Amino acid sequence: MALSNEQYDALMRQYNHKQARNNQIVSYRTDEVYSAIPALSQLDEEVSKVSISSITAIFEGQDIAEAAANSKRKLAALKEKRAAMLEAAGFPADYLEPPYDCPDCKDTGFINGKRCHCFKQAAINIVYKQSNISTILSKENFDRFNLNVYDDNYFEGNSDVSARATAQIALERAQNFVQNFKTNGGNLLLLGQTGCGKTFLSNCIAKALLDQGVSVIYFTAFELFKVFEEQTFKKNSSVEELNDQIFDCDLLIIDDLGTEFQNSFTTARLFQCLNERLLQNKSTIISTNLSFEDMRDTYSERITSRVFSYYEAIKLIGEDIRIKKVINK
Ligand SMILES: [Zn+2]
Numbered sequence: 280m281a282l283s284n285e286q287y288d289a290l291m292r293q294y295n296h297k298q299a300r301n302n303q304i305v306s307y308r309t310d311e312v313y314s315a316i317p318a319l320s321q322l323d324e325e326v327s328k329v330s331i332s333s334i335t336a337i338f339e340g341q342d343i344a345e346a347a348a349n350s351k352r353k354l355a356a357l358k359e360k361r362a363a364m365l366e367a368a369g370f371p372a373d374y375l376e377p378p379y380d381c382p383d384c385k386d387t388g389f390i391n392g393k394r395c396h397c398f399k400q401a402a403i404n405i406v407y408k409q410s411n412i413s414t415i416l417s418k419e420n421f422d423r424f425n426l427n428v429y430d431d432n433y434f435e436g437n438s439d440v441s442a443r444a445t446a447q448i449a450l451e452r453a454q455n456f457v458q459n460f461k462t463n464g465g466n467l468l469l470l471g472q473t474g475c476g477k478t479f480l481s482n483c484i485a486k487a488l489l490d491q492g493v494s495v496i497y498f499t500a501f502e503l504f505k506v507f508e509e510q511t512f513k514k515n516s517s518v519e520e521l522n523d524q525i526f527d528c529d530l531l532i533i534d535d536l537g538t539e540f541q542n543s544f545t546t547a548r549l550f551q552c553l554n555e556r557l558l559q560n561k562s563t564i565i566s567t568n569l570s571f572e573d574m575r576d577t578y579s580e581r582i583t584s585r586v587f588s589y590y591e592a593i594k595l596i597g598e599d600i601r602i603k604k605v606i607n608k
Contacts, residue, residue, distance in 0.1 A: 301377035396492040419482035442597035469566035471595035
């Protein structure tokens with residue numbers, strides 16, 4: 280991926296800030312704890328003595344494996360004692376652990392020299408300026424999904440499945456998708472009229488997966504097609520980075536397909552994008568209020584048959600305005 284130098288530096292500065300913050304918090308808390316539990320500083324001295332003694336033991340001719348096992352055992356016992364002392368004085372057992380935003384890479388951005396998932400998502404956020412996404416997702420997540428906003432007496436056509444029952448099924452499928460995402464991946468097609476909660480549901484999925492460290496890009500179809508156009512007419516590192524990310528992210532969400540301005544060029548790019556992601560086993564969620572026939576007329580037979588055969592369809596129905604009001608509160 281080609282972040283510009285400035286973007287890369289800005290990102291690394293964020294990681295440096297996090298590490299500095301963690302060190303500061305640990306050092307502040309250490310002072311606090313030492314003055315509350317003086318015995319703890321002695322215990323910490325013992326910890327460093329044990330570490331040093333295992334090295335001296337090796338110099339004195341002791342077997343390396345035996346020395347290591349010995350010190351490991353002693354350190355574990357001391358660690359346990361330390362946690363107990365902290366808790367007895369009313370501190371959480373992990374009070375002196377650095378408060379990492381990402382425990383996986385310990386806020387370094389890298390694991391074994393490779394970019395951590397948090398780094399990938401941060402790069403996406405920089406290029407796509409998704410910084411507001413966390414605010415939206417704090418309001419739109421599975422905990423806030425309220426089935427009661429769907430009318431249990433609302434039916435569509437000849438169906439005897441109410442809007443609420445339909446939403447219940449949609450919710451379960453969305454949760455299954457999230458649960459099996461890391462093993463199965465998969466693609467979703469969210470169908471339904473404007474305002475019946477498709478965006479809300481895709482945000483619920485995005486939030487749950489972001490929390491699992493999955494990289495997610497969210498676009499309205501309008502924005503995505505704009506990027507497709509810019510890629511052709513503007514060449515700069517930011518556009519290229521975004522292009523890579525569209526192909527590379529674990530989950531691409533395209534909201535409201537059918538509301539953008541299409542032409543044969545952008546439609547071809549859409550096909551290329553969806554097809555490439557299928558071939559790479561990368562997941563995509565598309566939401567649309569188009570029917571199968573609308574899709575075929577608007578795009579091509581190729582796109583429509585691809586989408587309908589490789590995507591699991593989830594439907595939402597309902598009287599839009601009421602639901603929209605409650606959901607958007
Ligand atoms: Zn990380």
